[in-house]
Amino acid sequence: MTTSSTAPAGRIQARRARGSVMEGAARAGFTARGVIYLLVGVLALQIAFGDSKRQADRGGALAALADKPFGSVVLWALGIGLVGMALWRLSEVVFGAVGPDGDKATKRLLSAARCVFYGFVAYSVLSFAAGSGSGGSSDKQSKDVTARVLEWPGGQWLVGAAGIGVAVAGVWIAFQALRRSFHDKLKLGEMSPRVRKLVDVTGVGGGVARGAVFTVAGAFAVRAAVDYEPKKTKGLDDTLRSFADTPLGPWLLVLIAAGFVLFGVFSFAMARWRRV
Numbered sequence: 001m002t003t004s005s006t007a008p009a010g011r012i013q014a015r016r017a018r019g020s021v022m023e024g025a026a027r028a029g030f031t032a033r034g035v036i037y038l039l040v041g042v043l044a045l046q047i048a049f050g051d052s053k054r055q056a057d058r059g060g061a062l063a064a065l066a067d068k069p070f071g072s073v074v075l076w077a078l079g080i081g082l083v084g085m086a087l088w089r090l091s092e093v094v095f096g097a098v099g100p101d102g103d104k105a106t107k108r109l110l111s112a113a114r115c116v117f118y119g120f121v122a123y124s125v126l127s128f129a130a131g132s133g134s135g136g137s138s139d140k141q142s143k144d145v146t147a148r149v150l151e152w153p154g155g156q157w158l159v160g161a162a163g164i165g166v167a168v169a170g171v172w173i174a175f176q177a178l179r180r181s182f183h184d185k186l187k188l189g190e191m192s193p194r195v196r197k198l199v200d201v202t203g204v205g206g207g208v209a210r211g212a213v214f215t216v217a218g219a220f221a222v223r224a225a226v227d228y229e230p231k232k233t234k235g236l237d238d239t240l241r242s243f244a245d246t247p248l249g250p251w252l253l254v255l256i257a258a259g260f261v262l263f264g265v266f267s268f269a270m271a272r273w274r275r276v
Contacts, residue, residue: 029085030271038264044257075129082122089115138235147230163221170214177207202266209259
């Protein structure tokens, strides 16, 4: 009797412990993501107003942090937080995500893709913190990868398909933000009306800005594939700068940069109220 009654309790405690660890990892990851988006948004604003000394991408954000007091400590904290995000996404692959459809294969596949992405980002941040990485220019990395893929058999089609995929993802991100689909993932009942309104503003504005950048970056990749010119592919920094080349001038870039800042704030809200 003792053995049979304590075994379920032990399993419940184990699940609770695992849940607590993963919850902490997820919230640390959202916080780290928020810091990076906030910094990239600030760098993009500086570019819009004439200061183009730094790259408006992850590498530029890491370099900006490294110059600050206790910058190395913050970099290590960001890297560890992003490792937490990757592990949380991995747990969603293994155990399923929160929500009624969390066990669906499509959800698990999406979590797997996010796990790989955040694992790569965490590695780049930790490498930079350890002094073995430069942060890298997103523009150069994009051009180098595109050039290599174009040399493969059928590489032109692969680059084009990837570009279309990124552009479609951008439209989907913006659409989901506009319909406030993030409500399904938040503990709305714990928010005051004022906080909920702030979360809506940051979630919609930040999501639309991210979607716009994804869509434009994907379009540049498609153009590079069609013209067979890797140099026409653009990383995050060049994509952001391209918004300043429109008839609206730097003001469109200001809006996109402000959107990135909003998404950084929204990530902090996710760290606090996300259902994990």
